[in-house]
Amino acid sequence: MPYNKIEELPQDIQDKLPQHAQQIFFAAFNASQRDGLSEEGATNVAWNSVRNEYEQSQNGEWHRKAEDTAVHNKAVTSGGN
Template sequence: MPYDRISELPDAVRDHLPKHAQEIYKEAFNSAWGDYKDPADRRGDATREETAHKVAWSAVKQKYRKGDDDNWHPK
């Protein structure tokens, strides 16, 4: 389901991403949630939620990278 606030994001996102990256994640997830409503638009047998999470992580990775310290940093 789409997220209204970043406080609703999964713990793995809230606990490890900077606030700006969380905002990117939320917006990308919500957009993908709408874009991939139809199962025919998804790859394989991925669920709508799995697809939206993959899209969201991809969006974050365009602007952030995970450092050697296991924290996410702007590129």
């Protein structure tokens, strides 16, 4: 069942993840549920979405990944195939 607010996320997720990562989890989980995924499937999608921007350190704390400037600063060109 989709969550109505971030405060409804399981306590262990609230305890582990920073606020922004909780927002990512919340949005990805709810979108997956609306698309018809099971709770387990939506949870997997939500965790994968968090892992796209965050990583867990050796001490278990989650922190945002450093930006990959090669990916974020790609030039966009138009025309031709």
